[in-house]
Amino acid sequence: MHDGTDLLVTGASGHLGSYLVREAVAQGLAVAAWSGVSRGHRFGVPLIPVDLVDQDQVTHAFRVCKPAFIIHAAAVASVAACRSNPAQVERINVQATRRLAELAAQSGARLVFVSTDLVFDGATGNYGENDSPNSLSIYGRSKAEAEGYVLEASGQVVARLSLLYGPCLAVRPHFFDEQIASFRSGKPVLLFKDEWRTPLSFVTAARALLDLARADFAGIIHVGGQERLSRLEMGQRLAKYLGLENARIIEASRDSMRDQEPRPRDTSLDCSRWRSLRPNFPRPTFEQALVEMHTGKMG
Numbered sequence: 001m002h003d004g005t006d007l008l009v010t011g012a013s014g015h016l017g018s019y020l021v022r023e024a025v026a027q028g029l030a031v032a033a034w035s036g037v038s039r040g041h042r043f044g045v046p047l048i049p050v051d052l053v054d055q056d057q058v059t060h061a062f063r064v065c066k067p068a069f070i071i072h073a074a075a076v077a078s079v080a081a082c083r084s085n086p087a088q089v090e091r092i093n094v095q096a097t098r099r100l101a102e103l104a105a106q107s108g109a110r111l112v113f114v115s116t117d118l119v120f121d122g123a124t125g126n127y128g129e130n131d132s133p134n135s136l137s138i139y140g141r142s143k144a145e146a147e148g149y150v151l152e153a154s155g156q157v158v159a160r161l162s163l164l165y166g167p168c169l170a171v172r173p174h175f176f177d178e179q180i181a182s183f184r185s186g187k188p189v190l191l192f193k194d195e196w197r198t199p200l201s202f203v204t205a206a207r208a209l210l211d212l213a214r215a216d217f218a219g220i221i222h223v224g225g226q227e228r229l230s231r232l233e234m235g236q237r238l239a240k241y242l243g244l245e246n247a248r249i250i251e252a253s254r255d256s257m258r259d260q261e262p263r264p265r266d267t268s269l270d271c272s273r274w275r276s277l278r279p280n281f282p283r284p285t286f287e288q289a290l291v292e293m294h295t296g297k298m299g
Helices: 015-026 055-065 079-084 086-107 138-152 175-185 202-213 231-241 272-277 286-295
Strands: 007-010 031-035 045-049 069-072 110-116 157-161 189-192 219-223 249-252
Touching: 007 015, 015 031, 015 202, 055 086, 069 086, 069 202, 079 086, 079 138, 086 110, 086 138, 110 138, 110 202, 138 157, 138 219, 157 202, 175 189, 175 231, 189 231, 202 219, 202 286, 219 272, 231 249, 231 286
Parallel strands: 007 031, 007 069, 031 045, 069 110, 110 157, 157 219, 189 249
Antiparallel strands: none
């Protein structure tokens, strides 16, 4: 009998973390919710302040909660923030993950590490788990390095997620909400026509990660939506769903942007391993996810 917490969620005050806490509570799990920046509660669960840079603090907090499962969603995830402070990225995205993997291995806990499709360079798309990472960004390279530490520990999971979307449950605004607000106010929205992902709703992602935490699987697994879509296609379909066909959408090419790091063209994921492992897991289309968000079935 496990005498600790059912589930530890890191990054619990973030966009994905908030959905993870909500879904875990709905499933009746005892949750420990770590947050480096926010205080208060998420869905009745107190946010525990843990600075992932401080490895002694991480170790102490881990041993207090004694989790059976960990979903490690905390990260410096903004590409711009990663570019401006690579040393902090190394401490949080890489070294904190390494320490959590060690603690999980020592305690017999199961770790699901949330990684990203941006470990790939986007040259080909439809990436499988056996394709080699070759990220164009500091963020993507940090996640790929952290993956190695997780995979060194037997029985753990690296879940590479694609672009996530859905209403914000956290304090910080999300591009999805900002896009809807701009559509409704008549503000122009610039969207790339030549940058493809396999977008996944936050709720589907949260449910998938909780499912994988309890699945009989170890290693790398790709978790994305069933459709390959550009940012432009997502925006157009969202505007149509909202009945805002006259929304001011500006088509743009990623090559027209003068970013310090190149933008990957196509980081769509081949998720056949996930489909084979969990064939009955619901995978809504983009429109189905929008309908379910609106009706409350997915949030």
